[in-house]
Amino acid sequence: MSDxxxxxxxxxxxxxxxxLDAVRRSDxxxxLDEVRVRYLGRNGRLNGFLRSIGKLGDAEARRQMGQTVQALAERVREALEERRAELQAGDSDDEPLDLTRPAPRLRRGRAHPVTIAITEIGRIFAELGxxxxxxxxxxxDRYNFTLVNQPPGHPARDSHDTFYIDDQxxxxxxxxxxQIRSMVQRGAPQRVIVPGKVFRRDYDATHLPMFHQVEGLCIDQGIAVSDLKGTLEYFARSFFGPDARARWRPHHFPFTEPSLEMELACVVCGGSxxxxxxxxxxxELLGCGMVHPDVLRNGGIDPDRYTGFAFGMGPERAAMLAYGIPDIRLLYENDVRFLRPMP
Ligand SMILES: [Zn+2]
Structure with missing residues (x-):
């Protein structure tokens, strides 16, 4: 062998x-037999080294080369035998088809916790019409801010870190x-919920640049704060269980007057x-209030004839509270080890 x-x-x-690498990769x-012939056969590559020994000058070099080739050939032979045993064991595994063996358990996919929360919120409000x-x-910009009482220059605009596409x-x-689009389209009376994605330039343990909101709007003659409270307390009991307790605190939103914040007795400690x-x-569970007369007017509804309430809640937050999730980012890392055990 000249090489x-x-x-x-x-x-x-x-x-x-x-x-050795060829042995490991034999399937x-x-x-495996081809590998054996190529390296250990009479004309194989390792024997080629033995044939070339005669060209080495002194006896000591010839002796050493001979020993090295023999030792390495032996290692390759052992590896071949091990691999042959592995492949034969693998073959016998496939052979008899045992119809009595239990089938492997299949894992079924499931809805994402936020999808479950949105679906459940939708179901509860559908029952209420x-x-x-x-x-x-x-x-x-006009619909997002101006028509809901946040004209250009209004300080509340600053609290929304907005992704602008252009100046409009x-x-x-x-x-x-x-709310405005629905008032213009449907007029009064109406009861709607609006689940959907919203966007803000924010990212930490309790904020995401994209998250969901479910907006609610109820307009009719004679709607009062008591209707708002009764509706949302019914919702809380339906979503979090019959023991859910709520309390109300005054708040401020530009588009409602008065504005309230609904708080829930802690679902972890029960209030202690x-x-x-x-x-x-x-x-904190959600913000709400009686629709501001100017907002009704912006939607083409006469505030002297109709009143209404509105609320906005975060299904991520509802899912975190219901399932005890500590960090909002866990919801969107899409790690199935976290998502799979969700209820
Ligand atoms: Zn607590």
Missing amino acids: TAGAGEADVHSVAAEA DLDQ YAAISGPEVEY RLLRTHTSPV GCTVCGRTGWL
Whole structure:
């Protein structure tokens, strides 16, 4: 073999390494036999080194080369035998088809916790006669802000870190612009909920750049704060269980007057105080209020004839509270080890 003429020990080692690799990569007995012939056969590559030994000058070099080739050939032979045993064991595994063996358990997919929360919120409000509607995610500045009482220069605009597309259009920062669209389209009376994505430039343990809101709007003659409270307390008991307790605190939103915040007795400690509720015993659930007369007017509805209430809640937050999820980002990392055990 001319390619091994005058070869040194390094060449023997590299050919042996090649042989061991070929053994490991053999997938069946035929392939394994080809490897055996190629490296260990009479005209194989390792024997080629033995034939070239005569060209080495002194006796000591010949003796050493002979020993090296023999030792490496032996290692390749052992590897071949091990691999042959493995492949034969693998073959016998496939053979008898045992129809009595239990079938492997299949894991079924499931809805994402946020999808489950949105579906459940929709189901509860459907029972109360609310229609689910949607609106555009790319919205006019006018609908997102001006028509819901936040004209240019209004300080509340600053609290929404907005993704602007140009000076008229943006990614909606809340689902409230759909209130205006729904009033214009449906008039009064109406009851709607608006589940959908909203966008803000924010990212930490409790904020995401994209999250969901479910907006609610109820307009009719004689709607009062008591209707708002009764509806949302019914919702809380349906969603979080019959023991859910709520309390109401005054708040401020530009598009409602009066404005309220609904808090839920902590679902973890039951109200005695823990780290989840910051030792207060209460968790913020949603913001709401009576629709501001100017907003009704902007939607083409006469505020002297009709009144209404509106609310906005976060299904991510509802899912976190219902399932005890500590970090909102877990919901969107899509790690099935986290998502699979969700109820
Ligand atoms: Zn608590």
